[in-house]
Amino acid sequence: MFIASLLFIALFTVSLAHFVWSIGRTWPIRNEKLLAQTVVGFRDIERMPPRLASLAIALATAAAAIYALALADHDSGGTLLNLGGLAFAVVFLGRGILGYTAKWAELTPEPNFRLNDRRVYSPLCLAIGLGFLALVVLRFL
Numbered sequence: 001m002f003i004a005s006l007l008f009i010a011l012f013t014v015s016l017a018h019f020v021w022s023i024g025r026t027w028p029i030r031n032e033k034l035l036a037q038t039v040v041g042f043r044d045i046e047r048m049p050p051r052l053a054s055l056a057i058a059l060a061t062a063a064a065a066i067y068a069l070a071l072a073d074h075d076s077g078g079t080l081l082n083l084g085g086l087a088f089a090v091v092f093l094g095r096g097i098l099g100y101t102a103k104w105a106e107l108t109p110e111p112n113f114r115l116n117d118r119r120v121y122s123p124l125c126l127a128i129g130l131g132f133l134a135l136v137v138l139r140f141l
Helices: 002-022 032-039 051-071 078-098 102-107 111-138
Strands: none
Touching: 002 051, 002 111, 032 111, 051 078, 051 111, 078 111
């Protein structure tokens, strides 16, 4: 339950940030351009992506947070729950690994994003992916 709780806290925090951005706020950054450069990072970005995209990410990460808690219950869900957990693991591990590739650095050259991606975003995605993987493996022990 400890791993699931940590995943829930991390994912729910990400979900809340994306929800705040989906309603047009720029927290914790002072303006939209700097926020976009910091959290999106694509070359010459001036604005955040459409609000609907932020809302979709908020809902997806909230669902992943709840899913992590469901995986902690070893007696429920069966094979489909395990497969879903593996899918989340693959998605987050993939994003975490992608953050360390030269192609990703070329696509997202904004300095604020590069710094945060190497120090926060990619390591967090790797940790979340490993957390989902651990939760699935622990269901078999």
